[in-house]
Each structure stands twice: as structure tokens, then as C-alpha cells.
Amino acid sequence: MAKEQKKEMSEKEVKEKCLCTSCPSYVDCKERGFCRSSSSKSKCIKKEQGCLCPACPVEQAMGYTRVFYCTRGNDIEQSNKK
Ligand code: SF4
Numbered sequence: 001m002a003k004e005q006k007k008e009m010s011e012k013e014v015k016e017k018c019l020c021t022s023c024p025s026y027v028d029c030k031e032r033g034f035c036r037s038s039s040s041k042s043k044c045i046k047k048e049q050g051c052l053c054p055a056c057p058v059e060q061a062m063g064y065t066r067v068f069y070c071t072r073g074n075d076i077e078q079s080n081k082k
């Protein structure tokens with residue numbers, strides 16, 4: 001099977017590595033991995049109080065460069081704004 005570069009990590013892998021649950025902005029409603037293209041914004045995180053995404057291994061592996069995916073939308077949604 002050919003391997004594509006920067007292929008999205010599986011949802012399971014993202015959820016395992018995601019740092020959101022340790023983030024000061026995080027409100028627990030059983031969500032995380034907001035950066036993935038199939039994810040949507042959080043239903044319960046409304047206040048931006050710091051973001052751990054720049055330190056996350058998922059963000060580095062995927063080549064993402066944004067922050068606050070939980071309140072601003074996943075990587076694709078944020079790149080479509082402007
Ligand atoms: S980059 Fe942010 S949203 Fe994505 S998995 Fe890491 S901590 Fe979670």
C-alpha cells in the first residue's frame with residue numbers, strides 16, 4: 001500500500017496524543033482532536049485562555065500551524081477564512 005505524506009492521523013491516534021485535556025481553555029464535554037479536518041468546533045469551550053496546540057505532537061506531525069481549533073475551527077476551516 002502506498003503511503004501518502006502528511007496523511008491525516010487516525011482519529012484514535014489523534015485522540016490519544018491530543019493535549020487539549022491539559023489545556024487551560026479546555027472544558028470537558030468528551031471532545032478533543034479539534035484540529036482534524038473531520039472535527040468541528042467545541043460545543044462547550046467558549047473562552048480562549050491559552051492553547052497547547054503548538055506543543056502537540058499531532059500538530060507537528062500533520063504540519064498544522066494554527067491554534068484554538070476548538071473555538072476557531074479545524075485547520076481547513078481556519079485556512080478558508082480570510
Ligand atoms: S493540535 Fe491541538 S487540537 Fe489537535 S490534537 Fe493537538 S492539542 Fe488536540
Ligand code: SF4
Pocket residue numbers: 019020021023024025026034045050051052053067068069070071
Ligand atoms: S484546541 Fe488548543 S485551545 Fe482548544 S482545548 Fe485544544 S489545546 Fe486548548
